[in-house]
Amino acid sequence: KGRITVRDIADAKRRGEKWAMLTSYDAMTAHLFDEAGIPVLLVGDSASMVVHGHESTLPITIDELIPMTSAVVRGTRRAMVVADLSFGSYQTGVEEALRNAARFLKESGAHAVKLEGGRRVIRQATALVEAGIPVMGHLGLTPQSVNTMGGYRVQGRGDAGAELLVDAKALEAAGAFAVVLECVPAELAERVTASLSIPTIGIGAGAGCDAQVLVWQDMAGLNETPAKFVKKYADLASVLATATREFARDVASGAFPAPEHAYR
Ligand code: KIV
Ligand code: NA
Numbered sequence: 001k002g003r004i005t006v007r008d009i010a011d012a013k014r015r016g017e018k019w020a021m022l023t024s025y026d027a028m029t030a031h032l033f034d035e036a037g038i039p040v041l042l043v044g045d046s047a048s049m050v051v052h053g054h055e056s057t058l059p060i061t062i063d064e065l066i067p068m069t070s071a072v073v074r075g076t077r078r079a080m081v082v083a084d085l086s087f088g089s090y091q092t093g094v095e096e097a098l099r100n101a102a103r104f105l106k107e108s109g110a111h112a113v114k115l116e117g118g119r120r121v122i123r124q125a126t127a128l129v130e131a132g133i134p135v136m137g138h139l140g141l142t143p144q145s146v147n148t149m150g151g152y153r154v155q156g157r158g159d160a161g162a163e164l165l166v167d168a169k170a171l172e173a174a175g176a177f178a179v180v181l182e183c184v185p186a187e188l189a190e191r192v193t194a195s196l197s198i199p200t201i202g203i204g205a206g207a208g209c210d211a212q213v214l215v216w217q218d219m220a221g222l223n224e225t226p227a228k229f230v231k232k233y234a235d236l237a238s239v240l241a242t243a244t245r246e247f248a249r250d251v252a253s254g255a256f257p258a259p260e261h262a263y264r
Contacts, residue, residue: 003111004039004080006134006177013199013210021201021213025051025068027075029216034076041076042114042213043069045084045144050217057143058087062100069108082136083110087144090115090124097124101133114180116142118167122174129175137171139164140205141183152227154204156184161191168192168200180213181205183229204229 012019023044024030030041047068048060062085069083083104090097097115104110112134115121128135140155149155156164164184171179178199181189186206193200193208202209204227214230217223221232222240250256 001078003078006080006112008039009080009177009199013197019211021211022216022219023047023050023213024072024075024216027071030072030075030079030081033216034079039079040082040211041072041079042082043072043084043110044114044215045086046215048086050215050223056146058146060086062086062089062103066103066108069104069110073109080111081109082112082114083108085113085115090121094123094127097121098127098131098133101128102131105133112136112177114138116144118164119170122170125171125174125176135171135174135176136201137168137176137179138182139167139171139179139184140181143182152183154183154185156188161185161188164188165192165195168196172196172198178211181209183227 019039021040021042022033022038023046024033024041025043025047033041043065045057045060045065047065048054048057051068052060052064054060065083065086069081073081085097085100089100101113104113113128114136115124116138118137118139125135125137141149141152143152146152165188168179176198178201179196180201180203181192183204186208189200189202189205190208193210199210201211201213203213215223218226218230219232220234220236222236224237226232247256
């Protein structure tokens with residue numbers, strides 16, 4: 001059997017099967033996550049922060065994301081690879097959205113793209129789907145809008161919840177195959193999930209979603225100061241720090257390399 005497709009994703013919702021998504025930005029982690037059975041990998045614009053060290057997701061470009069996406073596609077056999085349309089690559093209009101999404105599919109082999117927003121990007125979402133490009137939506141805390149949100153804060157409380165549901169319905173009607181719900185009250189995410197025929201993928205959105213996504217460095221504990229919604233499944237930061245200190249110590253003392261690490 002080949003790659004996971006949008007049909008498999010739709011079938012999972014019909015069967016009530018929950019699934020996990022992770023971000024990935026390179027071939028080696030992508031291979032590992034693929035072999036571990038993660039069906040969908042996201043080359044997120046979170047790379048702007050966790051790979052490039054920027055303060056937000058705004059600076060990263062399509063040109064920077066394409067090589068990472070190519071690497072993730074090459075590292076995987078089974079996973080569907082979703083590429084994040086970066087800030088400024090689709091907001092300007094339908095044509096630029098189509099051009100940039102097509103670049104991801106043509107130049108990196110991505111299988112789908114993700115964009116942030118609901119009704120405000122519905123023309124773009126519709127055009128991409130009509131062009132044969134699967135679209136994943138993203139509602140709630142949309143990090144590309146950090147400056148209008150006034151920081152990274154929970155979204156969809158009170159009356160904003162009804163607005164979010166309308167946006168989710170609009171994305172579904174436009175043909176989106178899934179929608180990420182980020183940092184919204186669990187009750188709202190549950191209500192949206194029940195109202196949609198396409199799966200919701202939660203991050204900081206409680207247990208009621210059809211799927212869950214985490215940034216892999218958060219999941220594995222490489223990020224030492226993650227958000228409240230993160231569960232650390234490992235303590236990679238301390239594993240890596242200890243290994244690094246031991247390596248440096250062994251080199252300084254002459255304990256490494258030993259004879260078995262040398263050629264004769
Ligand atoms: O860029 C990203 O990592 C994301 C996920 C957190 C959904 O958009
Ligand atoms: Na993103």
